Amino acid sequence: MxxxxxxxxxxxxxxxxxxxxxxxxxxxxxxxxxxxxxxxxxxxxxxxxxxxxxxxxDPAASALASRSTSTIGLLVPSLTNNVFSDVLRGVYDGAQDTRFFIQIGNYRYSALEEEGLIRAFLSQRPAGMIVSSRDQTDAARALLEQASCPIVQIMETSDDAVDMCVGFDQLASVRAGAEHLRACGYRRLGFLSARMDPRARRRLEAFRDAASAAGLHDEARIVTTPLPSSVGLGRQLLEQLLDRAPDTDAVMCNNDDLAVGALMEARARNIDVPRELGICSYNDIEMARQMVPSLSAVATPRREIGSRAIAMLLAEIESPGSVSERRVDLGFAMMARGSTSPR
Amino acid sequence: MxxxxxxxxxxxxxxxxxxxxxxxxxxxxxxxxxxxxxxxxxxxxxxxxxxxxxxxxDPAASALASRSTSTIGLLVPSLTNNVFSDVLRGVYDGAQDTRFFIQIGNYRYSALEEEGLIRAFLSQRPAGMIVSSRDQTDAARALLEQASCPIVQIMETSDDAVDMCVGFDQLASVRAGAEHLRACGYRRLGFLSARMDPRARRRLEAFRDAASAAGLHDEARIVTTPLPSSVGLGRQLLEQLLDRAPDTDAVMCNNDDLAVGALMEARARNIDVPRELGICSYNDIEMARQMVPSLSAVATPRREIGSRAIAMLLAEIESPGSVSERRVDLGFAMMARGSTSPR
DNA sequence: AGCATAAATGACAGCGCAATCATTATCTGA
DNA sequence: TCAGATAATGATTGCGCTGTCATTTATGCT
Missing domain, CATH: 1.10.260.40 (lambda repressor-like DNA-binding domains)
Structure with a gap:
């Protein structure tokens, strides 16, 4: 019909x-x-x-005649990951009431897919682009460098940005978490991480460094998997960790899903958090804060990254060269809560 | 610089x-x-x-010459809501490896913003559109009816769809949750809901009907707020409910965030779930299943809705009139788990 | 009033591609 | 072998808008 x-x-x-x-x-x-x-x-x-x-x-006719569009491309590695849904919100809020459209590309943590999307997006002559990594393929990076529109790389502050960047010091943020656990008096620190994309890998490395520096490094307590993160996976990873090193007294999780999972697994096993096991989360989405006990976490400025990125982009589109602060560090915060405590 | x-x-x-x-x-x-x-x-x-x-x-030149684009518009009321991030994923996965681009519009639960977005999207001559509600303004609905591209309305099955629709019976799904609680032996049923958009309102109405039919309706146990949903809000709403009606023995929540919040609040108050209080969630995102106790929930086919919607759209774009099943009911499932138990 | 300047408007061409129709190459079967 | 088909290719035109430059009209100043 x-x-x-x-x-x-x-x-x-x-x-x-x-x-x-x-x-x-x-x-x-x-x-x-x-x-x-x-x-x-x-x-x-x-x-x-x-x-x-x-x-x-007709936007198509306009684009053809003027050789530019009102599209802003936003490339993220995942749509389900809470981190990026917060970033997304920041970006959309900032683009509200402007003539610009956001077009999202999801490259599913694949650098090759990312390259394809960059190519496809750029062929549309976008007004600007926001990309979520600094781990592009060489070809992708070359494309970005030749692009005739402003570009913001988000999530990390890096010195070799293609154009502009906004984020925070990922390594320092993990060190802050590790230091928090150490300062609480925990001595046998574990680390849980899923989906070992380059950024997760760098954070793990930062944890190793921090733990080593404090004389608390024990590779046996580091449990990772290439699987995508989830609460259930957090439970499994804690299980593995406790199988392998039952005397672990605190665990740093590479994101909130894992931390919530770890907390649930601890509860299922009647392990007292924070007395027997400290848990430190990463990112600090609202859910983590509302757990019982409330999860201590390294809070990352996800939404601010999104809104700042779009603001920089719009300013630069408006008048090229006008953005003087082209590398923005939004920092992070260690939120000490109930899932860790001084001992 | x-x-x-x-x-x-x-x-x-x-x-x-x-x-x-x-x-x-x-x-x-x-x-x-x-x-x-x-x-x-x-x-x-x-x-x-x-x-x-x-x-x-050059897509712009192509669009101008052919009078059609490869853009598919997707209008959602929220980007942070887990429901829609699942839908989104389904849609993106289905559009993968096609020549089509997804363009997301976020109308933030505002029918007026939705109308504006529909207007803006249609002016781009999209290849197709996916819209998330059946509650458009009259003007918006008229725009959709005149549109020269296929359109899929998602989330609900309705008889007055503009073109095609895919979803499930929202009312029956809530009734199933209420019935589950009744069958478990709970007799003093509460209901928690945030953000009273039209869909949430209809579900509340369905709960009232179901509870009434079972002789279990008590308006004092229905707690709602216009605020956007969150885990913290779930805690607050349960607090309000217990203040108002301390003898409530089970609560149906209008989404998973609220249910997780309710579970946490119960834990904070040392209320035994499911013995003293049964909790039934709605949507059933992964996190809910991984709670301790695991949350019973009405599982909704969010991702399938997304992938089915895009599939229907692509088929219809490919050869107009080829989609015979223009109204698809994907059903739902009542998942009985640890947060409710027969008594 | 008369000139210089600025503000407002318009004519025209062309952006890069695809629809349309016309044409040419290639194949089929008796 | 040749008509009659089909497959493959091409020339032309225009999609709806904006950039460019030329032109007209308004404004300020001496």
């Missing part, structure tokens, strides 16, 4: 509006794009005609 | 490729879009030239 008419769209064009308003097409174009440079009178006539005909500009 | 070259993009065009390959422009166009209708020889020459020049088609 096909029922929609696939009517050949005969929507009004600029020329139609121009005829209706008794001005030229280009004046209509200007009245719409930069009302300031058109006389009061002409503008009023155009507005009236637009309303009467129900005119909407 | 502005440093990106804003080079005037002088990328190769179809004509350049044609010259390089020694064929006409239109042959290049065909070799790329429908290789089947071009001779082996010509195709090979074109492919070689494309590779050599690094040609990528």
């Amino acid at each position: 096909p029922r929609k008419s696939r009517a050949g769209s005969d929507r009004p064009t600029l020329a139609d509006v121009a005829r209706e308003a008794g001005v030229s097409a280009i004046t209509v174009s200007r009245a719409i794009r930069s009302p300031g440079i058109v006389s009061q009178k002409a503008r009023a006539k155009v507005e009236e005609a637009v309303r009467k005909l129900g005119y909407t500009p | 502005p440093r990106k070259s804003r080079a005037g993009s002088d990328r190769p065009t179809l004509a350049d490729v044609a010259r390089e390959a020694g064929v006409s422009a239109i042959t290049v166009s065909r070799a790329i879009r429908s290789p089947g209708i071009v001779s082996q020889k010509a195709r090979a020459k074109v492919e070689e030239a494309v590779r050599k020049l690094g040609y990528t088609p």
Whole structure:
């Protein structure tokens, strides 16, 4: 029962509006794009005609003629990961009420897919791009470097950014977590991590360094898996850790899902948190804070990263070269809560 | 330190490729879009030239000439809500390896914003649209009805769909939850709900009906708030419920965040779940299943909705009128777990 | 009033591609 | 072998808009 008419769209064009308003097409174009440079009178006539005909500009024609679009590309490695849904929200909120559209690409933690998406996005002549990693393939990085639009790399602050970047010091943030556990008096520190993408790997490395520096490093207490993160996986990883090293007295988790899972597993085993086992989470989504006991966590500025990134991009699109602070560090915070305690 | 070259993009065009390959422009166009209708020889020459020049088609020019794009619009009321991030994933997975792009619009539970987004999206001549509600404004609905592309409404099965729809019976799903609690022997049923959008409201109504039918309705046990849902809010709502009606013996939550919050609040108060208080969740995201005790829940097919919606859309775009099942009910499932038990 | 300047408007071409129709090469079977 | 088909290719045109430059009209100043 096909029922929609696939009517050949005969929507009004600029020329139609121009005829209706008794001005030229280009004046209509200007009245719409930069009302300031058109006389009061002409503008009023155009507005009236637009309303009467129900005119909407054709973005494709505009893009072709002007060689630029109002699309902003946003590349993320995952859509389900809470981290990126927060970033996304920041970006969307910042793009609200502007003429720009956000187009999301999900490269599923695959650098190759990322490269393909970068290529595809750039071929659209986007107004700007936000990319979530600094771990592109060489080809992808070259594409970004040649791109004729501003680009923001998010999540990490790095010195070799393609254009601009906003994030925080991932390594320092993990060190802060490890240091917190040490300061609480925990001495046999474990580390749980899923999905070993480059960023997770760097954080693990930072943990190793921090633990080593404190004389608390024990490789047997580091449990990782390439599987995507989930609460259930957090339970499994803690199980593995306790099988392997039952005397572990605290565990740092590479994200909140794992930490919540670890907390649940501890509860299922009647392990007292924080007395018998300290748990430190990473990212600090709302859920983690609301657990019982509340999870201590390294809080990361996910939403702020999104909103700052889009703000920088919009400013740079507006007037190229105007953004002076091209490398922004938003920092992080160690939130000490009930899942860890001084002993 | 502005440093990106804003080079005037002088990328190769179809004509350049044609010259390089020694064929006409239109042959290049065909070799790329429908290789089947071009001779082996010509195709090979074109492919070689494309590779050599690094040609990528300009989507704007294509859109203008063909009067259609490869964009699929997806309108959701929220980006953070787990429900929609699952839907999103289904949609993106289904669009993978097709020529289509997904463009997300977030209307933040505002019908007016939704209308604006529908207008903006349709002006782009999308290949198709997926919209998340059946509660559009009249103007928005009219726009959708006049649209010249296929449209899928998701989340609910309804008889008055604009074009196609895929979802499940929201009312029956809530009834199943209420019935589960009743069957377990709980008799003083509460209901927690946040963000009273139209869908949440309908579900609350369904709960009232079901409870009434079973002789278990007590308006004092229904606690709602317009605030956006969160785990913390779940804790607060349970607190309010127990203040108001301490003898409540089971609670149905309108989503998983609230249910997890309720579970945590119960734990903080040393209320035994499921013996003293049964908790039934709604949606059944992974986290809910991994709680201790594991949350009983009405499982909704969120990801399947996304993948089915995109599949229907793609089929209909490919050959209009080919989709015969234009109203798809994916059902739901009552998952009985540890947070409720027969008594 | 007269000139210089700025503000406002318009004519025209072309962005890169695909639809349309016309043409040429290739194949089929009696 | 040749008509009659089909497959493969091409020339032309225009999609709807904006950049460019030319032109007209308004404004300020002496």
